Amino acid sequence: MKLEVNGLHSGYGKVTILHGVDFVAEPGEITCVLGANGAGKSTLMKTIAGHLPVGKGDILLNGQSIASFNALHTTMAGVGYVPQGNNTFGEMTVRDNLLASALSFSNTQARIEDTYARFPILKERSNQQASTLSGGERQTLAIANALVGNPQMLILDEPTAGLAPIFVDRIIEWVWELAQDGVSVIWVVEQDPEKILKISRTTWMLDAGCNRETLPSEDLLVPGRLEEMLLQAH
């Protein structure tokens, strides 16, 4: 599934945060988004996922505009979204979280069983309240929630922030496999992004709600290059 964002303006109420942003994510590729704190990365992801309205500009999925879609429509169109931070229903069990995510789709039970087969740790924790999971387990649940509908595009907003290296490596492996299966992955990268840049083709850098630079991700692996670019940001 190809995503194209053209001249996107978006923000919160009367406050415009994105000022005409362009962005592209190709099928079967991991596309990174990078930028200083407050650059507008999460705002871009929320707008693509239908959680914020489009002010001006367009968002196209395989050439069809989804600019007027809300979050549910976007999910049903094949976009899975893992928001930054608090991204599960903490008071609900693991199973009920998955159930809530699967309800909009047919074959609800089969989807939950498939998810347990893919993430056995969630089956083990099925009756546990999400708020009592470890950080890595909770992020696994958030990713599983997004994958329950078998999306063709997966948006991950800083999915490995604060996780132990073992979970970081697991998430990278899952995401790599999804991309091999043709899923388009958008990954908003956090501090220390080398591991992710290595498996990504293109990186889009944002700065103060605008495009700053788009370049092959491998270029950012040159020692010192990433720090230099982030330091130059506003």
Ligand SMILES: Nc1ncnc2c1ncn2[C@@H]1O[C@H](COP(=O)(O)OP(=O)(O)OP(=O)(O)O)[C@@H](O)[C@H]1O
């Ligand atoms: N709910 C909100 N209401 C008003 N302003 C907001 C809201 N959420 C974010 N902002 C503002 O929008 C701007 C961009 O924030 P955003 O979260 O998109 O940046 P980011 O690049 O993802 O940053 P970070 O790396 O810190 O997550 C910031 O100035 C922020 O204060």
